[in-house]
Amino acid sequence: MTAVAAPSPARTVSWRSVAERYALVVLVAVEFVLFAALPRSGEVFVSALNLRTLVANQGVALVVAVALIFPLAAGIFDFSVGAVAASSSVVAAAAVVDLGLPVVVAALLGIGFGALVGVVLGVLIAYGDVNPFIATLGVATLLGGAIFAYTAGLRITGVPAGLTSIGSDDWFGVPRIVVVSAAVAGVAWWLLSQTVFGRRLFAVGSNLRATHLLGVDVRRVQLLAFVASGVTAGIGGVLLLARNGGATSDSGMSMLFPALTAVLLSTIVIDLGRPSVPGVVVAIFFIAITVSGLTLVGTPAWVNQVFNGAALLLAVGVARLARSRGGAAGRP
Numbered sequence: 001m002t003a004v005a006a007p008s009p010a011r012t013v014s015w016r017s018v019a020e021r022y023a024l025v026v027l028v029a030v031e032f033v034l035f036a037a038l039p040r041s042g043e044v045f046v047s048a049l050n051l052r053t054l055v056a057n058q059g060v061a062l063v064v065a066v067a068l069i070f071p072l073a074a075g076i077f078d079f080s081v082g083a084v085a086a087s088s089s090v091v092a093a094a095a096v097v098d099l100g101l102p103v104v105v106a107a108l109l110g111i112g113f114g115a116l117v118g119v120v121l122g123v124l125i126a127y128g129d130v131n132p133f134i135a136t137l138g139v140a141t142l143l144g145g146a147i148f149a150y151t152a153g154l155r156i157t158g159v160p161a162g163l164t165s166i167g168s169d170d171w172f173g174v175p176r177i178v179v180v181s182a183a184v185a186g187v188a189w190w191l192l193s194q195t196v197f198g199r200r201l202f203a204v205g206s207n208l209r210a211t212h213l214l215g216v217d218v219r220r221v222q223l224l225a226f227v228a229s230g231v232t233a234g235i236g237g238v239l240l241l242a243r244n245g246g247a248t249s250d251s252g253m254s255m256l257f258p259a260l261t262a263v264l265l266s267t268i269v270i271d272l273g274r275p276s277v278p279g280v281v282v283a284i285f286f287i288a289i290t291v292s293g294l295t296l297v298g299t300p301a302w303v304n305q306v307f308n309g310a311a312l313l314l315a316v317g318v319a320r321l322a323r324s325r326g327g328a329a330g331r332p
Contacts, residue, residue, distance in 0.1 A: 024269045025282055063181050066277060082140070082254070089247045094156065111237075122223035155247065164242055166180060201221060
């Protein structure tokens with residue numbers, strides 16, 4: 001008899017690893033084809049207007065989700081990123097509308113406010129040993145109240161076209177907000193994957209005590225994680241103002257959960273076991289394509305909320321499973 005060679009274990013593991021890393025990417029592609037082929041959604045779904053709107057609408061969501069990666073890489077959940085983005089939007093709007101400052105100065109003030117909140121949170125958590133959940137949720141609640149107090153529940157309008165054009169106009173057929181958010185994501189990817197700062201962030205999140213014993217200033221790394229998160233969320237707030245053409249009394253909680261879902265889903269895409277910018281991009285479009293497709297096929301409005309909640313629960317469960325498997329395999 002002729003012996004049949006058994007499949008190489010290394011090759012089997014390799015194909016399985018590739019399948020795990022890119023499963024969500026394949027699912028996004030399948031969803032796109034499905035909604036493009038369905039009679040009730042196809043013509044509108046693949047139209048240039050719908051695709052442009054779908055992509056442009058994810059600009060702010062992408063930046064806010066990227067902001068969440070920095071503290072999460074250090075092992076800390078930050079529940080304030082949505083509120084920081086929303087309050088930065090109000091700060092920039094107040095500066096340009098109420099104070100009459102130039103657009104560039106107003107944008108820098110909005111980003112600077114996000115950085116200031118990041119410093120406060122970093123000091124409280126890293127140096128004050130305040131529980132991260134309490135600190136970030138408390139700051140988010142405080143900012144939400146401050147937003148409502150300043151706006152009195154009304155919308156701040158009259159934002160100059162120099163700022164709103166970033167949210168509504170194109171550069172060579174590509175929405176400007178997409179270009180800016182992609183640039184922010186690119187810088188964040190570089191910081192997290194190509195610098196000592198990024199490696200130290202993930203080391204702290206993997207094993208804080210061991211990283212400290214290696215001589216790394218863990219508190220400083222945690223502080224810088226919140227500063228980076230605050231700056232990024234501040235940019236998200238300015239983009240939110242540009243996209244909406246005004247600032248509202250929204251506390252930002254509506255931005256938090258999609259961002260949290262995207263970041264948790266990113267741990268099961270491409271770079272398994274830890275959050276990544278490419279994974280967040282895939283997760284953002286997975287959520288966006290699903291919601292857009294379900295809307296076009298005529299599902300009730302509550303279906304979108306159910307999907308977002310289910311996606312968050314699924315992301316938490318799968319991320320925990322991935323971490324457990326990674327631990328069993330000796331990975332952080």
